[in-house]
Amino acid sequence: MRYFVTAVIIILNFIIQSTFLHSIEIINVIPNTGIIIVVSFAFMRGEYEGSAVGFAIGILQDIFFGQYIGMNALLSMLTGYFCGKFYVDFFTENFLIPLLMTSVSTFVYGFVFYVLNILLFGYTDVLYFLSNIILPETAYTSLFSVFLYKLFYIINEKLEKRETVKRKLF
Amino acid sequence: MNFLKNHKKFIIPIVSVLCLFMISFSLNRAEPTFFESGIGYILTPVQEFNTSVIDWITSKFNALSNINEIESENEKLKEEVYSLQMEIDRLKLVEAENKKLSEVLKIDQKYSDYPKVGARIIAKDTSNWYDVFLIDKGSNDGIKKNMVVIASGGLVGKVSETGFNYAKVVSIIDDTDSVGAKSLRTDDIGFVRGDFENRGMCKMEYVDNDAEIMAGDEIVTSHLSDIYPPGITIGYVKDIKTDENTLTKCALISPTVDFKHLETVLVITENFKKNIK
Numbered sequence: 001m002r003y004f005v006t007a008v009i010i011i012l013n014f015i016i017q018s019t020f021l022h023s024i025e026i027i028n029v030i031p032n033t034g035i036i037i038v039v040s041f042a043f044m045r046g047e048y049e050g051s052a053v054g055f056a057i058g059i060l061q062d063i064f065f066g067q068y069i070g071m072n073a074l075l076s077m078l079t080g081y082f083c084g085k086f087y088v089d090f091f092t093e094n095f096l097i098p099l100l101m102t103s104v105s106t107f108v109y110g111f112v113f114y115v116l117n118i119l120l121f122g123y124t125d126v127l128y129f130l131s132n133i134i135l136p137e138t139a140y141t142s143l144f145s146v147f148l149y150k151l152f153y154i155i156n157e158k159l160e161k162r163e164t165v166k167r168k169l170f
Numbered sequence: 171m172n173f174l175k176n177h178k179k180f181i182i183p184i185v186s187v188l189c190l191f192m193i194s195f196s197l198n199r200a201e202p203t204f205f206e207s208g209i210g211y212i213l214t215p216v217q218e219f220n221t222s223v224i225d226w227i228t229s230k231f232n233a234l235s236n237i238n239e240i241e242s243e244n245e246k247l248k249e250e251v252y253s254l255q256m257e258i259d260r261l262k263l264v265e266a267e268n269k270k271l272s273e274v275l276k277i278d279q280k281y282s283d284y285p286k287v288g289a290r291i292i293a294k295d296t297s298n299w300y301d302v303f304l305i306d307k308g309s310n311d312g313i314k315k316n317m318v319v320i321a322s323g324g325l326v327g328k329v330s331e332t333g334f335n336y337a338k339v340v341s342i343i344d345d346t347d348s349v350g351a352k353s354l355r356t357d358d359i360g361f362v363r364g365d366f367e368n369r370g371m372c373k374m375e376y377v378d379n380d381a382e383i384m385a386g387d388e389i390v391t392s393h394l395s396d397i398y399p400p401g402i403t404i405g406y407v408k409d410i411k412t413d414e415n416t417l418t419k420c421a422l423i424s425p426t427v428d429f430k431h432l433e434t435v436l437v438i439t440e441n442f443k444k445n446i447k
Contacts, residue, residue, distance in 0.1 A: 015213065018293035018304075019220040023228075028369060028430075029298050051182060063206045064213075064338070065295040065302045067346060070192035072297075077189070081182055117299065121345055123366045132369065133298050 002159050006041070006053060009155075013037055014060045029133060031140040032106055033148065034061065038080045039102045040145075040152040044092045047084025054080030067117065075112060079105050092156075095149060102145040103138055110134035207333035214336040217293040218306050233259050270434075273322040284399060284438045286320075287311060291432060292336070301341045301364075301429060307437065308335045316397045318438045323426035324403035325349070325391060326435050337437075342404065343370055343429055350395035351404055354388040356381060362389065362404055362423060370429060372405060377419040383407060389423055399438065 013033055021030045034057045042050025058073030066072055083101050090097050114129050123129070236255060289305035307313050309332045319326040319339050327341035340347055341364070348363040351374060358381035360374040377383055387407045393400040405425040413420045 011213070014296065015216050015220060015293075017296040019217050020224060022294045023224055030296075032297075034296065048178065048181070051185075055185065060209075061296050063209060064293070064304065065297065065300065067300070068193045069196040070189035074186060074189035074193070077182070077185060113297070113299065118366055121366070123345075125367050128367055137298050 001162065005155065005159060007056075009037060009152075010053065010056050010060065013057070014064075018064070026140060027132075027136055029136040029140055031144040032109075032137060033141075033144060034058075035076065035079060035106050035109060036102055036141060036145045036148045037152070038076050039083045039098055039105055040149050042080045042084035043086060043090070043098045043101060044153065044156045045084075046087040047081050050080030050084035050087075051077045052080070054078070071113075071116065075109055079109055092153065095146075095153075098149045099142060099145055102149075103142045106138045106141045107134060110137055210333035210336050214292065214304065214306070214333070217304065218290075221290070221292050229263075284440055286436045287313070287439050288434060288436055289313075289337075290434055299366075300344050300346070302330075302344070303339055303341070303432075304336050305339055305435060305437070306336065308333050308337050310334050312439050313337045313437055314439075317440075318398055318402070319435050320402060320438065321427045321432060321435045323428065324405065325398070325425075326427055326429075326432070328397060329437065339435070341429060342372055343425060348375075349398055349404065350392045351389050352392040353381075353383045353407070354390050356383055356387070358383045359392055359394065360419075360421070365422070368422065370425075371408070372423040372425055374407075374421040374423055375413070375418070376416065377421060379412070379418055381419055383410060383419065383421060385409060389421075399440075 017030070017033050021033065024030075038050060038054040038057060041053040054076035055073050058076035059070075061072045062069045083105060086097065086101065111134060114126075114134065118129065119126075236259065287307060289307040291303050292306045293304040295302045305313075305319075313329055313332050315329055315332055317329045319328060325342055327339050327344075328347065329337050330340040330347075331338040342349060342362065343364040345364040345366050348361045350359070351362040352359045358377055360377040362372050362374045365371050365373040374389060385407050389404045389407060391398040391400055391402045391404065403426050405423040407421045408424050409422040411420050411422070412418070
């Protein structure tokens with residue numbers, strides 16, 4: 001059940017991100033809902049599930065729109081891994097920490113992506129990309145994560161309840 | 171499963187190295203693998219459906235808001251206005267369709283010697299960096315790699331990958347590909363590529379320093395191009411600078427195609443790639 005729900009969330013997110021979200025873009029930037037899912041799952045379920053979800057989301061983006069296969073997969077897998085490190089330190093009921101983590105992850109992800117994909121093509125104007133793409137994306141994604149984390153939290157809660165019921169049966 | 175659990179620590183490094191391998195292998199890959207086009211085959215119809223739903227909602231929403239305005243203004247003539255408004259909406263749609271079709275027809279006449287196929291854009295890039303998009307025609311409809319994509323304004327880009335029922339288009343405002351181009355007025359030759367530092371614009375590089383190119387000149391694809399047929403409009407020169415490194419002129423070009431509101435494109439179904447052996 002958990003695998004099925006996670007897979008549905010990942011695929012649904014990809015479809016929405018590539019179609020619906022483009023009609024609500026602000027200053028040419030769409031929120032990176034993929035990274036919200038990675039951070040949420042990493043924060044609620046730990047580093048290994050986080051990196052698995054990150055890998056799946058990244059590879060899906062690479063297959064359809066990526067310049068090189070594996071670039072997004074690697075970055076979002078590592079995002080999931082490092083965010084999952086906080087799994088032991090915080091309660092999942094805390095809604096502020098995931099918001100903060102999403103902001104930081106989106107910023108770092110965007111910056112590393114810029115360095116690997118754009119800077120190496122000879123575009124050295126870091127400030128332009130910071131103010132036009134990375135920072136607006138971070139702000140917009142953080143705004144979305146407030147609502148989306150709550151949604152994923154509820155879904156996770158339901159799934160965990162279901163699992164404990166099953167365990168009690170035997 | 172137990173093996174995976176026992177060797178948990180090695181999973182992340184191993185998959186990371188795998189990713190790096192995939193990146194280096196995909197640097198110049200030709201065709202999507204069976205796995206990729208399989209996923210595309212399943213997901214594209216859903217994206218296609220989604221895009222139609224968005225169009226449908228927007229059109230319904232517009233129609234509804236129009237009707238509401240008139241309702242509040244004319245309580246008594248509600249029925250009459252309703253029917254008239256319906257008629258107006260229908261005519262508006264017909265008018266818009268007419269405009270679009272005649273635009274397509276115009277471009278059709280301009281580049282009439284090439285066989286073309288119309289396609290709809292069904293999905294756009296999920297990252298904010300590139301302007302890659304998918305169209306709803308694939309190898310099933312005779313689309314092949316490196317075919318040229320145009321729209322009513324001019325050049326859009328080229329097909330970079332084809333699946334069975336979808337194709338990936340790389341647009342000219344991305345700095346991943348360059349187009350051989352010339353200025354229509356002065357015949358000066360250069361290379362046009364996307365400019366990341368001016369989003370939505372292109373730059374024309376390696377123009378001769380003595381060239382008499384100036385702002386407002388129309389830039390078209392040149393006969394020197396490998397895959398692009400000559401004479402397709404790319405855009406108009408906006409600004410000219412001299413590149414300090416190469417001592418050549420560099421022109422900033424605003425493309426004629428409105429990439430933000432692109433819905434339908436035409437694919438020229440003739441491969442211009444010369445087979446040199």
